[in-house]
Amino acid sequence: xxxxxxxxxxxxxxxxxxxxxxxxxxxxxxxxxxxxxxxxxxxxxxxxxxxxxxxxxxxxxxxxxxx
Amino acid sequence: xxxxxxxxxxxxxxxxxxxxxxxxxxxxxxxxxxxxxxxxxxxxxxxxxxxxxxxxxxxxxxxxxxxxxxxxxxxxxxxxxxxxxxxxxxxxxxxxxxxxxxxxxxxxxxxxxxxxxxxxxxxxxxxxxxxxxxxxxxxxxxxxxxxxxxxxxxxxxxxxxxxxxxxxxxxxxxxxxxxxxxxxxxxxxxxxxxxxxxxxxxxxxxxxxxxxxxxxxxxxxxxxxxxxxxxxxxxxxxxxxxxxxxxxxxxxxxxxxxxxxxxxxxxxxxxxxxxxxxxxx
Numbered sequence: 001x002x003x004x005x006x007x008x009x010x011x012x013x014x015x016x017x018x019x020x021x022x023x024x025x026x027x028x029x030x031x032x033x034x035x036x037x038x039x040x041x042x043x044x045x046x047x048x049x050x051x052x053x054x055x056x057x058x059x060x061x062x063x064x065x066x067x
Numbered sequence: 068x069x070x071x072x073x074x075x076x077x078x079x080x081x082x083x084x085x086x087x088x089x090x091x092x093x094x095x096x097x098x099x100x101x102x103x104x105x106x107x108x109x110x111x112x113x114x115x116x117x118x119x120x121x122x123x124x125x126x127x128x129x130x131x132x133x134x135x136x137x138x139x140x141x142x143x144x145x146x147x148x149x150x151x152x153x154x155x156x157x158x159x160x161x162x163x164x165x166x167x168x169x170x171x172x173x174x175x176x177x178x179x180x181x182x183x184x185x186x187x188x189x190x191x192x193x194x195x196x197x198x199x200x201x202x203x204x205x206x207x208x209x210x211x212x213x214x215x216x217x218x219x220x221x222x223x224x225x226x227x228x229x230x231x232x233x234x235x236x237x238x239x240x241x242x243x244x245x246x247x248x249x250x251x252x253x254x255x256x257x258x259x260x261x262x263x264x265x266x267x268x269x270x271x272x273x274x275x276x277x278x279x280x281x282x283x284x285x286x287x288x289x290x291x292x293x294x295x296x297x298x299x300x301x302x303x304x305x306x307x308x309x310x311x312x313x314x315x316x317x318x319x320x321x322x323x324x325x326x327x328x329x330x331x332x333x334x335x336x337x338x339x340x341x342x343x344x345x346x347x348x
Contacts, residue, residue, distance in 0.1 A: 014069065017068065017069040018069055018070075020068075021068050021069060021070075031147075032147070034068060035068050035143045035147070036143075038068035038069050038072065038139065038143075039068075039136055039139045039140045039143060040136065041069070042069060042072050042135060042136070042139045043131070043132040043133075043134075043135035043136045043139070043270070044132070045069070046076075046135060046269075046270055046273050047131060047132065047135075047266060047270050050112040050266040050269050050270065051116070051266050053112065053113070054112060054113060054114075054115075054116050054265065054266050
């Protein structure tokens with residue numbers, strides 16, 4: 001997976017969960033639906049954001065790998 | 068909701084750090100700083116990440132998502148005052164997660180952890196009997212109703228002390244470095260966690276932080292009652308520190324002794340329920 005893809009998926013999951021919370025607070029979405037969205041989106045948010053900052057950008061030094 | 072999940076993750080990781088610190092101080096060691104587990108999780112998230120060649124890729128990765136999702140769901144159940152049977156269901160799903168995590172990698176160490184996870188299924192029995200005991204008093208399994216019952220009649224910690232003791236045993240059996248932590252014992256490296264490294268391990272640390280937060284929160288809600296937010300956190304901390312003391316002074320049991328003690332606790336609670344049934348009709 002490309003670094004950019006991981007960022008997009010992670011951010012999308014976070015934005016969807018936050019948006020569901022806002023919509024529920026405004027009364028446009030049942031609270032239980034917003035909570036279900038958060039439960040499904042939160043793991044994707046955590047994992048993909050971590051995969052994003054973990055991924056190499058492709059411009060690192062070549063490490064010393066021994067003689 | 069996502070902000071509460073992030074908060075619960077942070078507090079859960081902090082609780083893990085406090086747990087390690089208390090154990091170390093009781094054992095006469097300085098111990099790590101209390102934010103060590105937060106740093107630990109961040110460290111794992113920066114470590115090199117890949118999937119072992121022997122692993123079942125879908126299960127190996129998917130189990131991390133499931134682990135976070137089920138404890139997020141459990142937190143929702145608590146916050147919305149849902150049924151404690153749902154919490155019991157999440158606890159059972161966690162057992163499947165532990166087992167799947169161990170089997171997904173192909174490593175013999177993780178498989179040993181997975182098998183020990185199945186052996187320690189006896190830890191669910193006290194929880195089931197606790198649920199029944201609570202029903203005897205409150206006539207409802209809804210957390211909201213249980214909180215209302217306690218507001219009217221006093222905490223179940225006093226009224227149904229054996230049930231609280233059994234639930235305490237259930238939480239103890241899920242604590243790191245505890246007498247029942249046989250699935251991640253050092254003689255099998257790190258048990259079912261051994262082959263999950265990098266981002267996958269960071270995800271599991273997040274799930275376990277949520278699990279600790281949920282179990283402590285559930286104990287306070289079910290046996291002490293609905294308290295103001297900061298008082299609830301304080302009560303959770305007190306329960307955690309008491310658990311840490313037990314973990315610090317108790318050696319890890321052998322797998323068979325683990326099952327024996329949990330089964331004996333269940334047996335004692337069954338007798339308590341029979342007595343309750345006779346006394347209360």
